[in-house]
Amino acid sequence: MNYREGAPIKDTKAPEGPIEDRWEKRKFSARLVNPANKRKINVIVVGTGLAGGSAAATLGELGYKVKSFCYQDSPRRAHSIAAQGGINAAKNYRGDGDSIYRLFYDTVKGGDFRARESNVYRLAQVSVNIIDQAVAQGVPFAREYGGLLDTRSFGGAQVSRTFYARGQTGQQLLLGAYSALERQIAAGTVEMHTRHEMLELIISDGRARGVVVRDMVTGEVETHLADAVVLATGGYGNVFFLSTNAKGCNTTAIWRAHQKGAVFANPCYTQIHPTCIPVSGEYQSKLTLMSESLRNDGRVWVPLKGGDPRPVAEIPEDERDYYLERIYPAFGNLVPRDIASRAAKNVCDEGRGVGPGGLGVYLDFADAIKRLGRDAVEKKYGNLFEMYERITGEDPYTQPMRIYPAVHYTMGGLWVDYDLQSSVPGLFVIGEANFSDHGANRLGASALMQGLADGYFVLPTTIGDYLADAHTFDAIDDQQVAEAEIAVKNRIEKLLSVNGTRTADSFHRELGKLMWDYCGMERTEEGLRKALERIPELRAEFWRDVKVSGVNEELNQALERAGRVADFFDLAELMCLDALHRTESCGGHFRAESQDADGEALRDDEHFAYVAAWESTPDGPVLHKEDLEYEYVKMTQRSYK
Amino acid sequence: MAVSGAVLVFFLVAHMAGNLKIFAGAESFNGYAAWLREVGYPLLPHRGLLTILEAGLVVAIAAHMYSAIVLARRAAHARPVKYAARVKSRANGYATRTMRWGGVIIFFFVIYHLLDMTFGVANPEGHDATPFARMVAGFEPARWYITVFYVISVVMVGLHLRHGLWSALQTLGLARRYPVLKISAALVSAVLTIGFLVVPLAITFGVVR
Amino acid sequence: MNLTLKVWRQSGPDDDGRLVRYEIEDVSPDMSFLEMLDVLNEGLILAGDDPVAFDHDCREGICGMCSMMIDGVAHGPQKNTTTCQLHMRHYNDGDTIVIEPWRARPFPVVKDLVVDRSAFDRIIQAGGFISVPAGSAPDAHAMPVPKADADDAFDAATCIGCGACVAACPNGSASLFTAAKITHLGLLPQGQPERGSRARAMVEQMDEEGFGGCTNTGECTAVCPKGIPLDTIARMNADYLRASRKSG
Numbered sequence A: 001m002n003y004r005e006g007a008p009i010k011d012t013k014a015p016e017g018p019i020e021d022r023w024e025k026r027k028f029s030a031r032l033v034n035p036a037n038k039r040k041i042n043v044i045v046v047g048t049g050l051a052g053g054s055a056a057a058t059l060g061e062l063g064y065k066v067k068s069f070c071y072q073d074s075p076r077r078a079h080s081i082a083a084q085g086g087i088n089a090a091k092n093y094r095g096d097g098d099s100i101y102r103l104f105y106d107t108v109k110g111g112d113f114r115a116r117e118s119n120v121y122r123l124a125q126v127s128v129n130i131i132d133q134a135v136a137q138g139v140p141f142a143r144e145y146g147g148l149l150d151t152r153s154f155g156g157a158q159v160s161r162t163f164y165a166r167g168q169t170g171q172q173l174l175l176g177a178y179s180a181l182e183r184q185i186a187a188g189t190v191e192m193h194t195r196h197e198m199l200e201l202i203i204s205d206g207r208a209r210g211v212v213v214r215d216m217v218t219g220e221v222e223t224h225l226a227d228a229v230v231l232a233t234g235g236y237g238n239v240f241f242l243s244t245n246a247k248g249c250n251t252t253a254i255w256r257a258h259q260k261g262a263v264f265a266n267p268c269y270t271q272i273h274p275t276c277i278p279v280s281g282e283y284q285s286k287l288t289l290m291s292e293s294l295r296n297d298g299r300v301w302v303p304l305k306g307g308d309p310r311p312v313a314e315i316p317e318d319e320r321d322y323y324l325e326r327i328y329p330a331f332g333n334l335v336p337r338d339i340a341s342r343a344a345k346n347v348c349d350e351g352r353g354v355g356p357g358g359l360g361v362y363l364d365f366a367d368a369i370k371r372l373g374r375d376a377v378e379k380k381y382g383n384l385f386e387m388y389e390r391i392t393g394e395d396p397y398t399q400p401m402r403i404y405p406a407v408h409y410t411m412g413g414l415w416v417d418y419d420l421q422s423s424v425p426g427l428f429v430i431g432e433a434n435f436s437d438h439g440a441n442r443l444g445a446s447a448l449m450q451g452l453a454d455g456y457f458v459l460p461t462t463i464g465d466y467l468a469d470a471h472t473f474d475a476i477d478d479q480q481v482a483e484a485e486i487a488v489k490n491r492i493e494k495l496l497s498v499n500g501t502r503t504a505d506s507f508h509r510e511l512g513k514l515m516w517d518y519c520g521m522e523r524t525e526e527g528l529r530k531a532l533e534r535i536p537e538l539r540a541e542f543w544r545d546v547k548v549s550g551v552n553e554e555l556n557q558a559l560e561r562a563g564r565v566a567d568f569f570d571l572a573e574l575m576c577l578d579a580l581h582r583t584e585s586c587g588g589h590f591r592a593e594s595q596d597a598d599g600e601a602l603r604d605d606e607h608f609a610y611v612a613a614w615e616s617t618p619d620g621p622v623l624h625k626e627d628l629e630y631e632y633v634k635m636t637q638r639s640y641k
Numbered sequence B: 001m002a003v004s005g006a007v008l009v010f011f012l013v014a015h016m017a018g019n020l021k022i023f024a025g026a027e028s029f030n031g032y033a034a035w036l037r038e039v040g041y042p043l044l045p046h047r048g049l050l051t052i053l054e055a056g057l058v059v060a061i062a063a064h065m066y067s068a069i070v071l072a073r074r075a076a077h078a079r080p081v082k083y084a085a086r087v088k089s090r091a092n093g094y095a096t097r098t099m100r101w102g103g104v105i106i107f108f109f110v111i112y113h114l115l116d117m118t119f120g121v122a123n124p125e126g127h128d129a130t131p132f133a134r135m136v137a138g139f140e141p142a143r144w145y146i147t148v149f150y151v152i153s154v155v156m157v158g159l160h161l162r163h164g165l166w167s168a169l170q171t172l173g174l175a176r177r178y179p180v181l182k183i184s185a186a187l188v189s190a191v192l193t194i195g196f197l198v199v200p201l202a203i204t205f206g207v208v209r
Numbered sequence C: 001m002n003l004t005l006k007v008w009r010q011s012g013p014d015d016d017g018r019l020v021r022y023e024i025e026d027v028s029p030d031m032s033f034l035e036m037l038d039v040l041n042e043g044l045i046l047a048g049d050d051p052v053a054f055d056h057d058c059r060e061g062i063c064g065m066c067s068m069m070i071d072g073v074a075h076g077p078q079k080n081t082t083t084c085q086l087h088m089r090h091y092n093d094g095d096t097i098v099i100e101p102w103r104a105r106p107f108p109v110v111k112d113l114v115v116d117r118s119a120f121d122r123i124i125q126a127g128g129f130i131s132v133p134a135g136s137a138p139d140a141h142a143m144p145v146p147k148a149d150a151d152d153a154f155d156a157a158t159c160i161g162c163g164a165c166v167a168a169c170p171n172g173s174a175s176l177f178t179a180a181k182i183t184h185l186g187l188l189p190q191g192q193p194e195r196g197s198r199a200r201a202m203v204e205q206m207d208e209e210g211f212g213g214c215t216n217t218g219e220c221t222a223v224c225p226k227g228i229p230l231d232t233i234a235r236m237n238a239d240y241l242r243a244s245r246k247s248g
């Protein structure tokens, strides 16, 4: 697949001046919409996760007329619900030296110098308000005996700034946003459409003006029009088939927008999470994450010798390799996710992995139990241990857990400016669906923070500036609307009419394996080229041979899946292309050709300190580079040794 | 439901206490029965208080049955299509599951019981005998089957209460410390059950004659 | 292992529906229950048949989407477990498993095992929130919460809105779900101003939706994947009665 290089992106609309003042400045310069006019302005929000839920609720509260969509049967079930570990905020309640600046610094560094300073600083500033907001909504964060909020430290950070609600932080935060959203639904400011999947973006006069959705119960293809569209449709990790994402997570919404002109940034940046439950067989449908917080007390090891047949208990201490503690003495088991993941892959590649297929390493709590007592360990991790036992049938109190890395989060997404507006005017993108704040790698507990920052605080301000002009927008072009609708119907029909011999899932599985092998934890030029060759073939096979049973006019889960898989093919191709062109290693993207003598990732700031923003054109992808400048944090090679 | 149930519970406690007086002998028991009819006299007419109590009881039973029927109908309405598989109970408690049919059985028992003891229609001694005589005759050894019937019914009542007592507190929003409450409910119903049972058994086995 | 499944098939709300028998072979004990159904569905699709529709998303026991009555028990035989987290190692070769949708009038069947649970959303709309516009919150430490209250609130807050409580309740009551939310918010200082009105509005909405009344049979807690305790219902009743007394 060839690409051209287009004009670089010069302006991200971030205000100038001292970094501490930029957001304040932007808030002030953003025009306000008069309350009487707000009632006449329609905004569509697709997605009800932390980002979309909080945005829809806040926009509704502000007085806009909001339509909200999700594919689940209730907004409360968006995938944010599954986040376990926690949410960062620079509250410095512990007095352990945390500050907005330090969270900013850690995030830029954690993102391996591929994130924008202005955005990250704003994120750190707003993080403080998120906790206040959530607590006021009744989110039951963990508390200490004095009644104040408890925090813990999380992978990659040396201060304790992660707020948590047992192992269910995402759930509790989402229920907070969901209840705010339901309150607005009751108030009549938000109209909720559940079990509706967005399948196309409507652009009129160069502006995003609506969406085409399919009612997943009746199959009806509906059009909804508005003055602005917000996409908050989450990440695309499911391109790998096996990931920690929910089964329904998809790229369809953002991919359709990309095809309609929205530029897609850094598609290859995926985060692999080091602590997931290993695959048990071919039928496996998804991978389950074990919270990273487990690494606070668990010790990671493999037997020194590969293929050790002895039961765990019989392997003596001196024949165990606590490889993270050995290689990274300063951070030990708490090294960032990409390092922990790759280290696990390396020991397994050496043939020292444990469990089925040798794809696993031990996460051992024996020491923690000895030191803290079983009760204390149970208090901290009880629900995770239970979950592990339920899935594997093994008891982690008496036997070390087996873990393996799995795809978890996608840092890439639609490109947005400082206002969270994409390259299509009127199309705003928030949460995991955009690429904005994490650079090449995301710190643990920062995605929840970003989703809520975007939804509660940033978007409601910046979208106002855009909507202040809403009265000047041209009438929506019927032709464009009709075309979008027809495109959707044709696609559905095409999927139903192939009538081949393979299910969409079987294609998805094959695509996922390809991506995991060639565009996963470690990428090589050779592998990526192979993938780029194979993906188009597989896609052609899909359109020739997929079998989708049933009809459109019903609840048809086979059809839903097939549509999502079709978009994953296209996305996968762009991911591989992006990965191929970025010949450096950075963050979640490890190019085997770019490593130092110790096998550590080697960044190439001279050539790659930019955001790769891809435009879709009829003659193939066009790359626009947005250069990244660091005024505050000096670029250094990461070292966790 | 909970309120009417609670009224019935209070009645049962008093009733049991009264019944136990049988161990104090015929006079005492008959005296108690007479006192029931004379208390408050002349402020209240003969049988004044008793009538009020009886009226209260009738209201309570009617309210109790009415709410039971309303609840059952709401339940039927809420689940128009039944499960095909036999629904397995996961909550423990035979007592809980037998509330509805148990209640019906108790209802029939009370009717018989009234015919037996209050109106004396079903009693060998007939209407005009003293309460004590009716009791002794009712449960005489030869009529062991009546005693068995009473025993079964009273056990049913005990079960009904075991769940009902706790359940009423829960419905009134008073239940908090579950283990304690559940044990208390079980104890109270056990005491009531035994308290009721000793009387007919004592007669049947000839302790009281 | 080989299993016989009897699955409720119903093409839409107007169809009568029936149990259909399927034989499924080579089920691995490490499969989850839903993965077992995936395998069944792959086969059905290839045969040109309609796959069994069932709700699911996260597949890790937290989104509350999966919802099946398995052999007459909501979410199947394992305690505190959602259907997606139930694994086939709990079954034996040759077993017959009957799979049905949740049954309650307020949960009409959409298709096969999929039901419409939007009644739950409407109960939340009636008052399951604390009114606090974005940006208006005081500092999070302005209001300490005793740990015991925070913990109890949390226990109630873990409800995933799956509806198993309704499915299992002999009365088709939604009391446990509603009570969980009322308890969660009612135990926190932030939730006090709206405590009474919230309880009233939510209970009334629950009744309006057509759920049955609670007679404290406790089947709900027993199947609740999150083990929401029964005393939440007592708290709901207390709040409701108090609020009703106050405003007559």
Ligand SMILES: Cc1cc2nc3c(=O)[nH]c(=O)nc-3n(C[C@H](O)[C@H](O)[C@H](O)COP(=O)(O)OP(=O)(O)OC[C@H]3O[C@@H](n4cnc5c(N)ncnc54)[C@H](O)[C@@H]3O)c2cc1C
Binding pocket: A046, A047, A048, A049, A050, A051, A052, A053, A069, A070, A071, A072, A075, A077, A078, A079, A080, A081, A082, A083, A084, A085, A086, A087, A088, A169, A170, A196, A197, A198, A199, A232, A233, A234, A235, A244, A245, A246, A249, A250, A252, A253, A289, A408, A409, A430, A431, A432, A433, A444, A445, A446, A447, A448, A449, A451
């Ligand atoms: C297992 C797991 C654990 C995690 N733990 C943590 C953690 O501890 N801390 C942390 O900070 N982050 C964590 N993350 C990451 C974090 O949860 C997510 O990045 C974040 O929640 C994404 O939120 P969102 O609002 O952007 O999207 P989501 O919550 O994914 O919401 C997407 C929404 O879009 C809707 N949608 C999607 N596609 C369409 C479509 N085509 N049409 C209509 N609607 C659509 C969905 O219905 C849904 O409502 C975790 C992620 C996973 C998978």
Ligand code: HEM
Binding pocket: B001, B002, B003, B004, B005, B006, B007, B008, B009, B010, B012, B061, B064, B065, B068, B071, B096, B099, B100, B102, B103, B104, B106, B107, B160, B161, B163, B164, B165, B167, B168, B169, B171, C215, C216
């Ligand atoms: C006339 C016969 C009776 C019938 C038909 C009856 C029926 C019922 C029913 C159906 C219930 C609700 C349980 C459920 O629906 O599962 C109930 C509850 C109860 N019953 Fe009875 N019952 C009868 C007699 C009694 C008596 C004699 C007492 C006590 C002395 C009593 C005390 C209670 C109590 C305390 C409850 C619990 C109330 C609640 O759940 O809030 N009942 N009864």
Ligand code: HEM
Binding pocket: B015, B019, B033, B036, B050, B054, B057, B106, B110, B113, B114, B117, B118, B131, B135, B150, B153, B154, B157, B196, B197, B199, B200
């Ligand atoms: C097994 C033990 C019992 C014995 C020996 C017993 C005995 C009696 C007697 C002797 C009377 C007549 C009292 C009078 O007319 O002065 C009576 C009345 C009555 N009993 Fe019982 N009883 C028993 C159990 C019960 C139970 C379990 C119930 C209820 C569930 C019950 C309900 C009543 C009622 C409703 C009356 C009528 C009260 C009235 O007319 O005021 N009894 N009983």
Ligand code: SF4
Binding pocket: C158, C159, C160, C161, C162, C163, C164, C165, C166, C176, C177, C180, C220, C223, C224, C225, C226, C227, C228
């Ligand atoms: S109370 Fe339990 S069973 Fe009911 S909806 Fe909540 S989690 Fe599900």
Ligand code: F3S
Binding pocket: C165, C168, C169, C170, C171, C172, C173, C174, C175, C176, C213, C214, C215, C216, C217, C218, C219, C220, C221, C230, C233
């Ligand atoms: S099972 Fe039903 S009766 Fe009440 S205690 Fe639970 S709601």
Ligand code: FES
Binding pocket: C055, C056, C057, C058, C059, C060, C061, C062, C063, C064, C065, C066, C082, C083, C084, C085
């Ligand atoms: S699929 Fe989410 S709880 Fe089962």
